[in-house]
Amino acid sequence: MLPKNRVLTPGPTALLPEAQIAQAEAAMHHRTDAFIELFQTVRKGLQQLFKTERPVLTFASSGSGGLEACVANLIQEGDKVICVNAGKFGERWMKMNQAFGANVIEVKVEHGRGVPLAAVAAQLGMHPDVRAVFVQGSESSTGAVHPVQQIAQLVKPMSNCLMCVDAITWIGAHEVRTDEWNLDLVVCGSQKAMAMPPGLAFVSVSEKAEKMLGERKGNRRFYFDFARELKNQAKDQTAFTPAISLIAAAAASLKWILDAGVDSLTRNAFELASMSRAAVQAMGLELLSDSPSESVTAVRVPGGMDSGAVIKGLKNQFGAIIANGQDDLKGKIFRLAHLGYYDYIDTMGLIAALEVVLAEAGLKFESGAGLKAAQAEYMKLKA
């Protein structure tokens, strides 16, 4: 059979065709009314996606650039910060804060677990002078979610402490209420729930964060400057040349999301994740996480099996690219994506392909068991 090439990873995710085409079409200068109109649509759309009335800044960078912007603007040498480290991206918050000279208090969490609220509460109790808590909404390296809303409740009364959330694989797959939940900095990348190519980072900045901006002049920075961008983007412009074609793609993506409704997008991820979890468990496999994300499902392969072989089989036989584990988890898990532009047919098709590949890799299970379980889950959720 002729395989069709499909990206089925938790980022970059499958591309929305309208967003692909919007890039090709975008041929404008950025200091024009046409760009101002486009960027205004994007800014308003992002506010709806983030559920905030505060500005959501756009940077020409990968998501990590957005993370760096949070640290570079608000943390300086010697500042005490709490970082939840439950995987590769928690580690990135730590490394970034360390690179900027922060005194990092690590809340280390076993891979696959969500952070216990009490662990964060204990550190906040011991260190009332922390300037920020850094956490992932969804730690995509392990497929686990953290209790962000509850942590934010603890941070809210601390007038000099900010709640900073890497929402890169969280927003669009889980409910996120930036304003209502008092999330001060929320970072998103373009290549996840928005189903468009990488190259843009989005960061919402709360009133509390904006007030605290002026306090940290110690860090040297120019490109990722919140104050300058808040001023420019309020006028639907960016300080430096924007990535015009990607902003056009973002407009197309946001149109798709808002036409469907943000809550429908998160519901979609939840349903696909539920189907996928049911399927792999029916095949006798285990989830890595006991606090599973709706954006990505990390599945353990049995001892002695290399998840790389499963991933290779999917690629060679079916043209489907799924994600391996990263660092220590490489070879031990594979990850199925649900956030963004995926549907029932994609998911059932992938499960059907997984059944073939897993059986060939020696896993014993009743053929069709995964499909049957996923379908049953679908019918249950639909009812």
Next chain:
Amino acid sequence: MLPKNRVLTPGPTALLPEAQIAQAEAAMHHRTDAFIELFQTVRKGLQQLFKTERPVLTFASSGSGGLEACVANLIQEGDKVICVNAGKFGERWMKMNQAFGANVIEVKVEHGRGVPLAAVAAQLGMHPDVRAVFVQGSESSTGAVHPVQQIAQLVKPMSNCLMCVDAITWIGAHEVRTDEWNLDLVVCGSQKAMAMPPGLAFVSVSEKAEKMLGERKGNRRFYFDFARELKNQAKDQTAFTPAISLIAAAAASLKWILDAGVDSLTRNAFELASMSRAAVQAMGLELLSDSPSESVTAVRVPGGMDSGAVIKGLKNQFGAIIANGQDDLKGKIFRLAHLGYYDYIDTMGLIAALEVVLAEAGLKFESGAGLKAAQAEYMKLKA
């Protein structure tokens, strides 16, 4: 008549259709052989464009991100640097260096002039301890070029001083020989001679610059880290998620440039610039620069005339977007672009449109004088 919308600015420049379409087509994950192959082509192509055998790093950012990377990696608080300031972009080098705590020695140049070599030599003589010289190849705000090759000759024997060139509107319009001329850091953006959308910055890093990297740990940075990217990009990967669709556009753009030849691209800009200079002078207008760039021609409008009216006329009557002056020069000049994907027909068409608009704005000249002069210049250059 129905106007056709055209971007005729010195950046973003007119888009190469192959680069536009490549973005729409690019649908791959970046940790795959397909991406490695694509990125290898881009890396090799950039080396040919820069005329270097050293690595040319790619960042997901606007060109200013590439400029910041140079400062953030090599300059720290208290370092003495020389900045040539001949316009808006010279000013940007200064502001960036100041943001990073450098002790900036400004070589101020009147708008429109190229920096006299002696002015830089004098500062280098007085300050043998400067760590870097920052200059534009082409200062696009005024359409002037600086004697970069000669300045680099002065910097070469200084073992602790780097030659840093903003080549954003220089490369592809002027000959640039990165290795032969001992240019240590050369920065380019995607939306100029490469005729593709903004969103990528490119920076070549000389052996001397790489050796000096380890000496400056004072600056806090994570995203724009040369050492990390040199390591990753040597393996055709990037540390953070790359802007995949823009990298696909870069591959298409570089294919076009290398098929034509880098020297043909610069010759093309030179010929279009020569035609444009002849045309505006034949209409009785003056050039702003006595050291004119081949990438952009800045033209003064007579006292009492607002260049904004000329620009507006071109847009409303002919759909053509050209650039105004920036900051102090706004209203006093207009700028015609030659770098990238522009040809004889574009240029003659624009001159023909300019004649109509300038006559309507009250400029007295013989109708067709600009066209005739441009055509004569073309015939002369062709001979």
